[in-house]
Amino acid sequence: MKTITISGFEASSETLADKQLAQSLYDEGAVIMADVLLVLHGAAHRARRGLELRVFRRDFSRYYEQVVFPATLAQTIAPYEQQGHADLMELGYAVTLNLTADFAGIDRPRRDADETESLRRVVMVFSEGATLVHSTRDRNAVREEVRAALAEFDTLFYQPSLARRRVLLARFAAREIGENELPRDVLTVLLQNEDRVELSPDLMMREIAFYLQAGSHSTANATTHAFHDVTSWCAAHPADAARIATDRLFLQRCVHESLRLHPASPVAWRRPVCPVSLVGGEQAESSDRVVVDLAAANRDTSVFGPDAGDFNPHRGLPEGIAPWGLTFGVGVHTCLGRDLDGGLLPRANTDPATHQYGIVPLLVAALLDRQARPDPLKPALRADHTERPNWGSYPILLQAPSARCA
Ligand code: HEM
Incomplete structure (x- = not known):
């Protein structure tokens, strides 16, 4: 088996779009990832993605951002505001x-x-299992922890959620309730289409x-990276700090710049489903591994300029x-x-009052609105359980909006 690494931006884009290359980064984390959407290929992937896509229609992202997110944020951030400090990784996850x-x-x-904490604990274990390929810990020990966390999740959260949805779907089938009274989520969509996709209960x-884990792990990491990049930039660029406080479109641009510098996984792995000729002409066999170096591609100077490795929102x-x-x-x-998470790209005629900014830019904005800043007495630490360049803890100080000076 040979490993072929692709790192230029154009070559990486083309490689990711090659339908003869299947996902392979999560083979090591099969204890949780076996046969989930992200690892499927071909017709099976198309069928399941098509179904689950129904939950992600654009109007729903907008509804989430404008209705669900402000309420969830206010409820979750309140205890941290009161105590005046938080670990940003923990807050972002919550x-x-x-x-x-x-x-x-x-x-x-x-x-x-307490309930959020129980869920957070099991989901953090799921994330460690999914990214096992980059773990620095004993892999079998992590697998055991994932099995235990799945069992706990099943009893505490999944079975009650499943039972409630089955009752609602039965009432919908009996015309006792309308479609708009059904939850709009992935589990409901899968249950409604059990005959169209083969899914065992497990x-x-x-x-x-x-x-x-896919949603919360990447979002919490992206938020912490973005907060760090934006506050570091503001410290060195006071004019931009003033602009960021009032210009949400510019703040979104800053967060997109941070997302470029910190892909959730620094690499994507693919396995040829048959012998293929890769971009650039190299031949890859089914037993080979194709590594797309996303972090390097995102810093390709021929696309992003000579300072591609730096944070520069301009x-x-x-x-x-x-x-x-x-x-x-x-x-x-x-x-x-x-x-x-990233929102929509603004156009020339975008109205900042109605624009869809994305959850990560809105979370960073909410932190800045609360005067959040790195805790000078407790330096942030890098995560040591993974080779991924993530933050392990990121202590911040913050204020409740009412505690601020006018
Ligand atoms: C900043 C946050 C996020 C980042 C950087 C991110 C990144 C990614 C990447 C790179 C992939 C493709 C992996 C590959 O090609 O090997 C992916 C797939 C996926 N992401 Fe995200 N993600 C984020 C947030 C989310 C959220 C919030 C959700 C759900 C609510 C989500 C759900 C998914 C799903 C379901 C897939 C699999 C799609 C498929 O295989 O068809 N992600 N994500």
């Missing part, structure tokens, strides 16, 4: 977990801090667990290049949460 749980179809009937539970972008580069992927596995 906010995004509640949002992704709604998307995935996991009920939290109590909606209190796989359906892991598919939902995958959504929870950089010019070539026509047709997304400001976040390849961070949300390209091709059949393109991230389903892209618009939800």
Whole structure:
């Protein structure tokens, strides 16, 4: 088996779009990831993605951003405001977990801090399992932890959520309730189409667990990276700091720049489904591994300029290049949460009052509105359980809006 690494921006985009290359980054994390959407290929992937896409229609992302997010944020951030400090990784997880749980179809009937904490604990274990390929820990020990977390999730969260949806679907079938009274989430869509996609009970539970971890892990990491990049930039560029406080479109541009520099996974792995000729002519066999170096592609100086490795929200972008580069992927596995998290790209006639900014820019804006700043007495630490360049803890100080000076 040989490993072929692709790192230029154009070559990486084309490689990700090649339909003869299948996902292979998550083979090591099969304990949770086996047969979930992200690892499927061909017709099976098309069928399941087509169904689950129904939850991600644009009007729904907008509804989430404008209605669900402000309420979830206010509820989740209140205890941190009161105590005046937070670990941003923990806070980011708590906010995004509640949002992704709604998307995935996991009920939290109590909606209190203990319940969020139980869910956060199991989802953090799922994330470690999914990214096992980059783990620095004993892999079998992590697998055992994932099995235990899945069992706990099944009993505490999944079975009650499943039962409630089955009752609602039965009432819908009996015409006792209308379609608009059904939850709009991945679990409901899968249950409504059980005859169209083959999913064992265990796989359906892991598919939902995958959504929870895919949504919250990447969002919490992206938020912390963006907060760090934006506050560091503001410290060195006071004029931009003033602009960021009032110009939400510019803040969104800053977050997109940060997303480019910190893809959720620094690499994508693919396995040829048959012998293929790669971009550039190299031949790859079914036993080979094709590594797309997303982090390098996103810093390609021929596309993003000579300072491509730096954070610079004023950089010019070539026509047709997304400001976040390849961070949300390209091709059949393109991230389903892209618009939800990154928002829409502004156009010349965009109205800032109604624009869809995305959850990550809005979370960073909410932190800045609360005067959030890195805690000078507790330096942030890099995560040591993974080779991924993520933050492990990021202590911040923040104020409740009412505690601020006028
Ligand atoms: C900043 C946050 C996020 C980043 C950087 C991110 C990144 C990615 C990337 C790179 C992929 C493709 C992986 C590959 O091609 O190998 C992906 C797939 C996916 N993402 Fe995200 N993601 C984020 C947030 C979310 C959220 C919030 C959700 C759900 C609510 C989500 C759901 C998914 C799903 C379901 C897939 C699989 C799509 C498929 O295989 O067809 N992601 N994401």
